[in-house]
Amino acid sequence: MLSNLQARYIKPVIMALALLALVLLGLFSSSGFLSLAIIMIIYSIYAVSYDLLLGYANQPSLGHSLFFGLGAYGMVLPVLHWQWGFWEAMGLALLAGAVGGLVVGFLAVRVTEAYHVILTALIASVVFLLAKNMTPLTGGSGGLSFTVPPIFIGPLKLSVYESSTSFFLVLAFGLAVFLFLRRLVGTPLGRVWVGIRENETRMVSLGYNVYYYKLAAFVTASMLTALAGALYAIRLRYVSAEFFDFMWSVLPFIWVIVGGIGTLSGPVLGVVLFTVFQIYVSDWWTHYLIIFGLLILAVLRWAPQGVMGYVNQWLRGRELKAGGKDVGPTKSHIENC
Amino acid sequence: MISNITFLFLDGIIWGFVIALIALGLSLIFGIMGIINMAHGDIFMIGAVLGLVFGGMMGSFWPALIVAPLVVGIFALPMERWVLRPYEGKPLTTMVATIGISFIIQQVTLMVFGGEPHMVHEPISFTIQMFNVSYSGYKIFAAIIGIFCIALLWLGLHRTNFGVYIRATMEQPEMADAIGINTSLIRAVAFGIGAGMAAFGGVLAAPIHKVFYLMGADVILFSFIVVIVGGLGNLAGTLVAALLLSGLEGVLCAFFEPINARVVILLLMALVVVFRPRGLFSA
Numbered sequence: 001m002l003s004n005l006q007a008r009y010i011k012p013v014i015m016a017l018a019l020l021a022l023v024l025l026g027l028f029s030s031s032g033f034l035s036l037a038i039i040m041i042i043y044s045i046y047a048v049s050y051d052l053l054l055g056y057a058n059q060p061s062l063g064h065s066l067f068f069g070l071g072a073y074g075m076v077l078p079v080l081h082w083q084w085g086f087w088e089a090m091g092l093a094l095l096a097g098a099v100g101g102l103v104v105g106f107l108a109v110r111v112t113e114a115y116h117v118i119l120t121a122l123i124a125s126v127v128f129l130l131a132k133n134m135t136p137l138t139g140g141s142g143g144l145s146f147t148v149p150p151i152f153i154g155p156l157k158l159s160v161y162e163s164s165t166s167f168f169l170v171l172a173f174g175l176a177v178f179l180f181l182r183r184l185v186g187t188p189l190g191r192v193w194v195g196i197r198e199n200e201t202r203m204v205s206l207g208y209n210v211y212y213y214k215l216a217a218f219v220t221a222s223m224l225t226a227l228a229g230a231l232y233a234i235r236l237r238y239v240s241a242e243f244f245d246f247m248w249s250v251l252p253f254i255w256v257i258v259g260g261i262g263t264l265s266g267p268v269l270g271v272v273l274f275t276v277f278q279i280y281v282s283d284w285w286t287h288y289l290i291i292f293g294l295l296i297l298a299v300l301r302w303a304p305q306g307v308m309g310y311v312n313q314w315l316r317g318r319e320l321k322a323g324g325k326d327v328g329p330t331k332s333h334i335e336n337c
Numbered sequence: 338m339i340s341n342i343t344f345l346f347l348d349g350i351i352w353g354f355v356i357a358l359i360a361l362g363l364s365l366i367f368g369i370m371g372i373i374n375m376a377h378g379d380i381f382m383i384g385a386v387l388g389l390v391f392g393g394m395m396g397s398f399w400p401a402l403i404v405a406p407l408v409v410g411i412f413a414l415p416m417e418r419w420v421l422r423p424y425e426g427k428p429l430t431t432m433v434a435t436i437g438i439s440f441i442i443q444q445v446t447l448m449v450f451g452g453e454p455h456m457v458h459e460p461i462s463f464t465i466q467m468f469n470v471s472y473s474g475y476k477i478f479a480a481i482i483g484i485f486c487i488a489l490l491w492l493g494l495h496r497t498n499f500g501v502y503i504r505a506t507m508e509q510p511e512m513a514d515a516i517g518i519n520t521s522l523i524r525a526v527a528f529g530i531g532a533g534m535a536a537f538g539g540v541l542a543a544p545i546h547k548v549f550y551l552m553g554a555d556v557i558l559f560s561f562i563v564v565i566v567g568g569l570g571n572l573a574g575t576l577v578a579a580l581l582l583s584g585l586e587g588v589l590c591a592f593f594e595p596i597n598a599r600v601v602i603l604l605l606m607a608l609v610v611v612f613r614p615r616g617l618f619s620a
């Protein structure tokens with residue numbers, strides 16, 4: 001029914017349309033709606049970077065709240081205490097994320113699956129406790145408020161306090177990250193990651209230094225997570241120790257699993273679906289975490305490749321029917337996680 | 338000063354026996370089924386809560402000490418068979434799935450019992466003079482019960498047929514299956530035992546710490562550190578690690594604030610991960 005050409009181009013077309021819709025949104029909608037959209041884009045940056053780590057390099061981490069918080073504090077503290085500008089503070093946030101990623105990755109990447117999960121979760125938990133305790137530095141759970149400095153881009157001076165500026169700024173970041181990662185997974189580096197995911201032993205026997213590649217993925221993901229954290233702090237004009245909360249490590253996993261692991265576009269969908277769900281259900285029932293828990297169990301059991309996973313399978317089926325090349329059996333590698 | 342440190346070390350070790358119960362359950366569950374049980378701390382909490390409830394119903398602590406873990410253990414069996422079985426062998430999946438279960442347990446407890454911490458009275462109150470300090474006799478008593486329970490576990494594992502089946506399933510599940518051991522039953526029972534032990538620890542700990550729906554969070558954090566240092570699935574290693582780390586944390590509390598003592602323990606764990614990733618006591 002769908003010709004080969006059509007099946008191949010359907011996704012990019014949809015994405016271009018979505019982008020157009022977002023731009024129109026930014027120009028014409030209410031600030032309440034924009035607010036939600038901004039949050040979702042920030043979450044998408046986080047989700048997509050987590051997909052890089054989990055879906056491509058096959059590193060199951062549950063400690064990313066650490067980098068989220070590091071990015072946020074890396075952004076806020078210099079602005080608050082030393083009056084740094086926007087880009088300098090952002091640079092520091094990214095650096096903090098990278099360094100954090102190096103340190104944690106150094107420990108975590110070398111161990112097997114089970115230990116990796118536990119280790120990352122542990123380190124993040126302890127940092128969370130520390131942050132809650134070191135109130136003079138971090139503001140504890142109460143947090144620190146700050147004023148976001150103006151953003152200088154060439155001759156322009158922008159302020160995040162205008163809601164449409166804020167939206168387009170975040171959209172620009174989101175687009176940049178998404179395109180960057182799309183590009184990255186197409187490079188030889190990206191192919192190595194996929195190779196590691198599919199058959200690590202084989203990659204080792206082929207002579208690849210798997211440890212360094214996995215560490216590279218870890219650090220890239222942690223840097224981008226830090227970016228998301230910094231943007232989140234900017235959005236809220238606030239940061240607190242709660243940014244290190246374990247929930248921030250679980251959420252990206254949910255976004256990626258619900259949306260579609262290893263697809264990069266899936267996590268964005270996961271963010272949208274799940275955030276909407278969260279808003280509605282938590283409004284309705286204080287104990288919405290129970291539904292959250294049931295949902296986790298259900299998705300893991302019956303749909304581990306997520307929405308995009310199904311979509312991709314369907315598209316591939318169409319492509320085969322229309323006479324396209326057979327790209328081999330699809331493998332939901334989450335089954336091997 | 339020395340007596341202070343010795344005192345803290347002993348206090349740590351005494352608490353370590355209770356932690357060992359929980360950590361052993363965690364290690365056992367991982368060793369047999371590959372489940373990283375994030376809900377283990379909540380099972381501990383449920384044990385404490387049920388201890389409170391049954392204690393109230395039966396008028397005394399002692400029957401609750403037996404009944405609560407039994408109830409938890411019995412409920413855990415079908416839980417493993419029907420809910421957790423599909424995820425087994427996949428560490429990340431089990432971790433997130435049990436996080437989901439953890440949310441459910443915590444929220445249900447919150448709904449039913451509310452968020453107020455409850456006090457449970459020590460069933461036997463006496464103090465012992467240790468190094469010039471009046472030390473709670475109940476804690477020592479709890480440790481002794483813990484030792485007894487651990488000894489029972491060891492006996493069960495090494496001196497009974499069923500224990501042989503459990504150890505076989507742990508080491509070579511496929512072979513065990515091939516020679517006709519009912520590994521499905523073994524796994525469900527092992528999960529029940531692990532959960533029961535955590536619940537038992539919870540009941541024991543209830544008079545020491547208040548009963549509160551989030552009380553599992555700190556315990557599970559420490560238990561995971563213990564299990565990594567001792568080696569996932571390595572029961573003897575886990576026991577030694579529980580005692581050592583607990584005693585060490587106690588001593589460190591003489592010099593640092595509790596949170597910083599915890600950070601030092603974490604750093605030690607990091608060292609173990611770098612130099613002996615299978616655990617300090619692995620074969």
